[in-house]
Amino acid sequence: YEVNRNIMDILYKKGDKLYVSKGGEVLHKRSIASGQLINAMAIAPLAADNNSPLLLIENNYLATADEKLVKERKYRELNQVGFKIERRNFFNIERFKLTTTILLVLLALFMTVRVFLTKKSFGLDL
Known part of the structure; x- marks a missing residue:
């Protein structure tokens, strides 16, 4: 997920649209549950046609680093693919x-x- 953000940081300095998809859940720090990753692969050609980045996220909400990237680049349109982005709770384990x-x-x-x-x-x- 960090590599994905770094690529977006280098290649996409500014934009209007952003496609957001779950990258999959890491199981036992080795394998990825591929259910959500299929959605990301399916939307990649549309993102490329629109010259828009595809942000892969780990959970159903934007992590702090993801929110920072979205705010810095001033994306106005977030297109969620295959799931619904939830609002992060204040009492989140990450926080x-x-x-x-x-x-x-x-x-x-x-x-x-x-x-x-x-x-x-x-x-x-x-």
């Missing part, structure tokens, strides 16, 4: 991934220290 990881690490450290201090206060050796 809070780093914050959640930090909180979980801090919680684990806190619990470890608490267990260590509790065992030490009872005179138990670790």
Whole structure:
């Protein structure tokens, strides 16, 4: 998906139309579920005829990098192919991934220290 955005960044500096399709879901970090990819392949000739880029997205919503690209290039017409683009929820896992990881690490450290201090206060050796 990043390669797709980089190609769009290099080849399409400005435009009116943008075709958006799901690129497929990565399964077990190896294979791609090809159901959505077929839609992207089918719309590619129309995008080429209109000299418009084809943006492949991973989920049913535009990720932060995708939104940034659309806003920078000022695309006015988004054509969704094979699915409906949904509005991204505020409480999205992509948005809070780093914050959640930090909180979980801090919680684990806190619990470890608490267990260590509790065992030490009872005179138990670790």
